[in-house]
Amino acid sequence: MxxxxxxxxxxxxxxxxxxxxxxxxxxxxxxxxxxxxxxxxxxxxxxxxxxxxxxxxxxxxxxxxxxxxxxxxxxxxxxxxxxxxxxxxxxxxxxxxxxxxxxxxxxxxxxxxxxxxxxxxxxxxxxxxxxxxxxxxxxxxxxxxxxxxxxxxxxxxxxxxxxxxxxxxxNFQPYPVEILPAKLYMGNYRQACDQQIQKDLKIRAQVNVSEQPAMLFTEKGKLLHISVPDSLEADLFSSFATICDFIDTQLGSGAVLVFSSLGISRSSTATMAYLMRSCRFSLK
CATH class of the missing domain: 3.40.250.10 (Rhodanese-like domain)
Structure with a gap:
């Protein structure tokens, strides 16, 4: 069974x-x-x-x-x-x-x-x-x-x-994936621009790892934009420390959304980097 x-x-x-x-x-x-x-x-x-x-x-x-x-x-x-x-x-x-x-x-x-x-x-x-x-x-x-x-x-x-x-x-519109309960979410560009989603999940800051600018958060210090192309040759590694430090700082005041254009490769890479560096998760 x-x-x-x-x-x-x-x-x-x-x-x-x-x-x-x-x-x-x-x-x-x-x-x-x-x-x-x-x-x-x-x-x-x-x-x-x-x-x-x-x-x-x-x-x-x-x-x-x-x-x-x-x-x-x-x-x-x-x-x-x-x-x-x-x-x-x-x-x-x-x-x-x-x-x-x-x-x-x-x-x-x-x-x-x-x-x-x-x-x-x-x-x-x-x-x-x-x-x-x-x-x-x-x-x-x-x-x-x-x-x-x-x-x-x-x-x-x-x-x-x-x-x-x-x-x-x-036509159902999914919400971002929840990585850490009520704290860290991972999603795509559309979700990052949806005000209702930000309200429902109490998202207070965003990490944008795409080339597209997103201006939903206008408050200074609440949006980190790492412009990274969707390419195998793109260098995201050099920004890991900046991303992780930003998330650690923002989690004290609310949830954080990490997103890229489709919410697949760049956002998941940045999220895994945070979990491994700050939460001491293994790659497995």
Whole structure:
């Protein structure tokens, strides 16, 4: 089995905001985000693109199509505020019962969905995730702290929207990737010029490692522009110390965004340099 793992809110935030040519949320088989809370709680607000787990007339929770789960890269489940995998029954007992329970669950079918009986209280996400792990190739992720913690960290990713059309996902505007919680972000030029993003993430300074000037921050000392061409021959190494010192200075007063034109090579190089120099991260 793929297993069950806890997922920090920051990890889900970054999963939601990945992009290639288009946002990765638009890719089939990328993310299956499942909400196990009550219908009222879900309708009030939920995480963007989340689907509420359906229930049978008898109140049993339905497992989504097993073929969909088998192909998905990230399967994330959340409830109100589960904070550990120990909220459900004793883990040793669960391991012993696992094979037998899965066999029983797999025999109960309703309209191409699998049924599972779960309590609606604390730990629902963990118990539900354990029932999904037989269908997935990757570990099922349980959101640590549930919706309560995630929505407190990222209130701008809450919604009441239920149905997302493919074109809407294609046009979804991702936020910068979060490198250090609420402190260091990495993104592209468009994100750096978006005032709403700066407000939502409380960004107070920027490091621009592209040739394009960005003048969103007019306050003196809040913008560092290292003009570097997008070329294999470009010299970014000589500016590492300047970049790192600037970020260290600015983090005391708020979050910092490091960006380049596309937010891929130059910005990631500068960000890795900072993590290795100031945070003592290894290259691995």
């Amino acid at each position: 793929a297993g069950v793992q806890l997922c920090e809110p920051r990890r889900l935030y970054n999963v939601l905001n990945q992009q290639r040519r288009l946002p990765r949320l638009a890719e089939p088989g990328y993310l299956c985000l499942l909400d196990t809370r009550t219908q009222h709680e879900y309708d009030d607000s939920h995480i963007i693109t989340a689907r509420r787990i359906k229930q049978s007339p008898s109140g049993d929770y339905l497992i989504p199509d097993s073929e969909e789960l088998r192909c998905v890269r990230y399967c994330v489940v959340y409830d109100c505020e589960t904070s550990s995998l120990g909220h459900c029954d004793c883990e040793e007992e669960e391991r012993e019962k696992g094979t037998r329970d899965i066999h029983q669950h797999s025999k109960r079918i309703l309209a191409n969905d699998f049924l599972i009986s779960l309590g609606a209280g604390e730990g629902t996400a963990v118990r539900y995730a354990r029932s999904l792990q037989q269908f997935t190739r990757h570990p099922v992720l349980v959101l640590m702290g549930g919706y309560k913690r995630f929505s407190a960290c990222y209130p701008f990713l809450r919604t009441q929207k239920i149905l997302w059309m493919p074109q809407e996902l294609d």
